[in-house]
Amino acid sequence: MVEVTLWGSLSAVAGGKAKHDIEAKDIRELFRKLAEQYPGIEPWIDRGIAVAIDGTIYRDTWSKELPPGAEIFLLPRLAGG
Amino acid sequence: MNFDPRYSGRNFSSVGTRPIRPDGIDKVTGRARYGADFNMAGQLVGRILRSPHAHAVIKSIDTSKAEKLAGVKAVITAKDLPDLTDGDAAMYDILDNSMARKKALYDGHAVAAVAAIDARTARQALKLIEVEYEVLPHVTDVDEAAQHHAPLINDQVFTEGLEEKPAKPSNVTKRTQFGHGDVHKGFAQADFVIERSFKTEQTHQGYIEPHACVASVNPDGTADLWVCTQGHFVYRQHCAQLLGLEASKLRVTSSEIGGGFGGKTHVWAEPVALALSRKAGRPVKLVMTRDEVFRASGPTSATSIDVKIGANKDGTITAAEATLRYSCGPYPGSWAEIGAMTAFACYKLENVKTVGYEVLVNRPKTAAYRAPSAPMAAFAVESVVDELAKELGMDAVEFRIKNAAQEGTRSSYGPVYGPIGIGPTLEAVKSHPHMKAPLKANQGRGMACGFWFNFGGQTCTDLNIGMDGTVSLAVGTVDVGGSRASLSLVAAEELGIDYSQVKAIVADTSSLGYNDMTDGSRGTFSSSMATISAAGNAIKILRERAAQTWDIPVEDVVWEKGHAIAKGEKYGNLAPLSLKDIAAASGKTGGPIAGHSELVADGAGVSFATHICDVEVDPETGSTRVIRYTVVQDAGKAVHPTYVEGQYQGGAAQGIGWALNEEYIYGKDGRLQNPGFLDYRIPVCSDLPMIDTQILEIPNPNHPYGVRGVGETSIVPPLAAIANAVSNAVGVRMTHIPMSPPRILAALDAEREG
Numbered sequence: 153m154v155e156v157t158l159w160g161s162l163s164a165v166a167g168g169k170a171k172h173d174i175e176a177k178d179i180r181e182l183f184r185k186l187a188e189q190y191p192g193i194e195p196w197i198d199r200g201i202a203v204a205i206d207g208t209i210y211r212d213t214w215s216k217e218l219p220p221g222a223e224i225f226l227l228p229r230l231a232g233g
Numbered sequence: 234m235n236f237d238p239r240y241s242g243r244n245f246s247s248v249g250t251r252p253i254r255p256d257g258i259d260k261v262t263g264r265a266r267y268g269a270d271f272n273m274a275g276q277l278v279g280r281i282l283r284s285p286h287a288h289a290v291i292k293s294i295d296t297s298k299a300e301k302l303a304g305v306k307a308v309i310t311a312k313d314l315p316d317l318t319d320g321d322a323a324m325y326d327i328l329d330n331s332m333a334r335k336k337a338l339y340d341g342h343a344v345a346a347v348a349a350i351d352a353r354t355a356r357q358a359l360k361l362i363e364v365e366y367e368v369l370p371h372v373t374d375v376d377e378a379a380q381h382h383a384p385l386i387n388d389q390v391f392t393e394g395l396e397e398k399p400a401k402p403s404n405v406t407k408r409t410q411f412g413h414g415d416v417h418k419g420f421a422q423a424d425f426v427i428e429r430s431f432k433t434e435q436t437h438q439g440y441i442e443p444h445a446c447v448a449s450v451n452p453d454g455t456a457d458l459w460v461c462t463q464g465h466f467v468y469r470q471h472c473a474q475l476l477g478l479e480a481s482k483l484r485v486t487s488s489e490i491g492g493g494f495g496g497k498t499h500v501w502a503e504p505v506a507l508a509l510s511r512k513a514g515r516p517v518k519l520v521m522t523r524d525e526v527f528r529a530s531g532p533t534s535a536t537s538i539d540v541k542i543g544a545n546k547d548g549t550i551t552a553a554e555a556t557l558r559y560s561c562g563p564y565p566g567s568w569a570e571i572g573a574m575t576a577f578a579c580y581k582l583e584n585v586k587t588v589g590y591e592v593l594v595n596r597p598k599t600a601a602y603r604a605p606s607a608p609m610a611a612f613a614v615e616s617v618v619d620e621l622a623k624e625l626g627m628d629a630v631e632f633r634i635k636n637a638a639q640e641g642t643r644s645s646y647g648p649v650y651g652p653i654g655i656g657p658t659l660e661a662v663k664s665h666p667h668m669k670a671p672l673k674a675n676q677g678r679g680m681a682c683g684f685w686f687n688f689g690g691q692t693c694t695d696l697n698i699g700m701d702g703t704v705s706l707a708v709g710t711v712d713v714g715g716s717r718a719s720l721s722l723v724a725a726e727e728l729g730i731d732y733s734q735v736k737a738i739v740a741d742t743s744s745l746g747y748n749d750m751t752d753g754s755r756g757t758f759s760s761s762m763a764t765i766s767a768a769g770n771a772i773k774i775l776r777e778r779a780a781q782t783w784d785i786p787v788e789d790v791v792w793e794k795g796h797a798i799a800k801g802e803k804y805g806n807l808a809p810l811s812l813k814d815i816a817a818a819s820g821k822t823g824g825p826i827a828g829h830s831e832l833v834a835d836g837a838g839v840s841f842a843t844h845i846c847d848v849e850v851d852p853e854t855g856s857t858r859v860i861r862y863t864v865v866q867d868a869g870k871a872v873h874p875t876y877v878e879g880q881y882q883g884g885a886a887q888g889i890g891w892a893l894n895e896e897y898i899y900g901k902d903g904r905l906q907n908p909g910f911l912d913y914r915i916p917v918c919s920d921l922p923m924i925d926t927q928i929l930e931i932p933n934p935n936h937p938y939g940v941r942g943v944g945e946t947s948i949v950p951p952l953a954a955i956a957n958a959v960s961n962a963v964g965v966r967m968t969h970i971p972m973s974p975p976r977i978l979a980a981l982d983a984e985r986e987g
Contacts, residue, residue, distance in 0.1 A: 157647065159409075159410075159411055159646075159647055160409065160410030160411055160412070161393075161394040161407075161408070161409045161410060161570075164394060164395075164396060168396075199323075204647065204648035206648075206649070206651070207644075207648045207649045207650050207651040208651060208835075208836045208934075208935055209648070209686065209835075209836070209837070210835045210836065211688060211689070211690065211835060212689075212690065212691060212833045212835060213833050213835045216835070223648065223649055225647045225648040227574070227646065227647060227648070228409075228567060228570055228574075230567070230570075230571055230574070230686060230688070230753075231495075231498070231567070231571070231601045231605055231752070231753075232495070232601060232604075232605065232686075232687075232688050232752035232753025232754065232755065232945065233438075233494055233495025233496075233498070233601040233602050233603040233604060233605050233752055233753070233944075233945055
């Protein structure tokens with residue numbers, strides 16, 4: 153079980169809650185379970201969500217494991233120049 | 234991905250040295266081929282007809298006269314680029330921006346295009362195209378566009394991010410919010426509170442090379458595109474999707490790039506060139522004029538930002554809040570969102586809240602511009618931070634050091650920081666001689682901090698060892714700032730050979746696996762990871778070949794300093810085999826030797842910079858001259874320090890232009906008044922002092938060498954540092970960028986008049 157924090161706008165489509173306890177071993181499973189619970193999140197996942205694990209931001213490595221007790225924070229997938 | 238990206242703390246032989254770049258001679262002799270330097274036999278000249286109106290319904294387009302003109306081979310409109318985006322809203326916007334479908338949404342929006350045997354004929358043909366417009370009310374100002382009574386640009390847009398879906402459409406496409414704690418409580422605890430509003434005008438990246446391409450579509454569905462781009466694989470994806478081509482049949486070759494800075498991260502005229510070529514059956518060369526680059530490529534947002542910060546008497550910030558409105562052009566974007574994330578990222582804050590609003594306006598589609606959105610937010614925040622330090626009677630640097638984020642701090646955008654460099658950059662600035670240099674009359678000094686995320690992404694690299702032992706390195710990230718040199722250094726480091734033995738190229742899309750574009754300061758970060766990985770794979774083969782040659786187990790062979798060495802006393806009489814020895818024998822030991830790597834480079838390290846700036850302001854004319862400038866920035870590890878310094882200097886130079894002169898000026902008719910370098914003034918060498926740099930190296934734990942991106946952070950602090958310097962020089966807080974002479978004189982007049 154990991155505690156996941158959603159940024160402000162995303163929490164609006166996740167029942168208005170910023171923090172969620174999810175049983176997920178990696179980013180892929182986390183996204184799948186969030187989408188099952190809150191279908192409104194799916195378009196956001198399609199557009200891109202980055203996952204910060206203990207402060208390190210992962211944008212594409214959906215196989216990245218979520219260590220128990222790690223701080224998991226979801227962020228928009230941003231553009232760069 | 235079988236690759237361990239963790240920082241290893243190793244010593245280096247090649248990395249950190251400053252050899253000459255492999256593309257240097259071609260560039261100084263004029264041999265380098267940029268986008269407009271490519272030509273094909275039988276190519277036609279493409280030209281685009283653009284809307285003179287800021288907002289208008291396209292009622293009809295009659296191309297019949299143009300089609301009949303001798304020498305015209307194809308005329309296209311949106312009908313020749315049917316919608317194949319299959320519900321992908323972002324791609325639909327790119328398609329509509331390439332060629333307007335129902336409405337012209339800004340002055341310069343493409344409405345038709347021709348391909349003709351020469352430029353003169355093409356221009357004549359454009360004049361023969363008859364477009365009937367129904368002109369609509371327009372809005373170009375970000376604050377006016379956000380008002381409920383503003384002309385509506387897209388009646389299908391309803392503000393996202395609100396708790397309840399709004400009943401009416403709006404130009405405000407999205408609201409985003411970040412932060413933690415309770416700002417109301419924090420402000421109640423503050424002894425001092427400063428609250429101000431700021432504006433920044435729209436600027437262009439100002440790349441010297443206009444968008445340019447040659448497109449050639451064959452009847453069998455194969456196609457070639459030679460183009461100036463930051464990401465040829467991304468351009469292939471976009472063009473294949475928009476034209477209905479198979480990606481594998483569209484070969485995209487990137488030219489040398491004369492600057493991009495984010496502006497060449499998605500397609501603009503390239504789908505038009507391909508559609509013209511498809512219709513004409515001949516290659517089409519399409520090069521934007523400077524006027525077109527300004528009017529119809531992607532500048533950054535204009536912004537309007539409110540900032541409020543409170544602090545205790547001891548200098549601790551108790552609360553910080555910002556509301557940011559960013560223009561997106563006529564299509565939705567996420568530019569205010571990035572501003573809202575980066576605004577307070579430098580600081581350790583108990584209570585922080587940022588809200589961003591994305592606003593549609595009748596201006597060109599906003600594109601990324603070097604650390605997109607961060608410089609404007611930093612300008613507003615760092616101005617208030619400076620003012621608050623004065624109010625508290627604290628030194629501006631000390632105030633920032635007291636409140637700087639550090640490892641373990643919860644960032645204002647959410648996650649907790651790992652090892653970061655904001656504190657060290659501030660300490661370096663505090664002890665820098667620049668801070669103690671005397672100032673003369675009408676001169677002022679300012680400093681400011683800046684933050685940028687940096688990204689990684691999908692990356693693919695091939696490393697091929699020739700029979701003579703030299704190494705070809707094929708990368709897929711376009712070289713925008715010297716990455717071929719830095720990646721050659723990385724290959725040399727890993728293989729234990731000299732830099733001169735490695736030749737790096739940027740491979741075309743048919744020669745290498747997919748690569749994300751070069752953005753987010755990712756070129757050297759990502760491709761160095763892939764190069765390290767590819768070299769490791771090549772070394773594995775080199776060890777196997779040596780083992781085969783010696784007829785010993787491969788486990789007994791190690792790779793050291795460019796040689797295979799048999800380890801153990803029993804092999805004492807085996808002379809080491811060099812890479813050259815093994816390569817020469819490769820034909821008899823199993824064939825060519827190569828290392829490949831395909832990976833997702835994630836875990837890019839965030840980056841911080843602190844800048845110091847001295848200016849002199851002429852109180853009679855309002856003219857400002859930057860007389861000294863210093864950049865201090867964390868690079869993680871500088872692979873090629875000269876090019877890291879170049880990135881620092883380039884960011885500062887662009888920031889100086891943005892801060893003092895550059896701005897899109899629109900008339901009441903919604904037309905851009907200054908689409909050229911005479912009236913849109915970017916800084917030239919004589920405007921700039923030597924920009925001093927200091928590289929700090931706080932290793933990124935998620936890269937074997939500790940590399941962080943370096944390309945973007947350097948443009949984040951300049952607007953604020955220069956605004957603080959000008960404000961200190963003239964004694965008036967400057968709140969509107971650019972601080973052009975008329976704006977400075979107006980601020981001085983307003984101050985005199987009370």
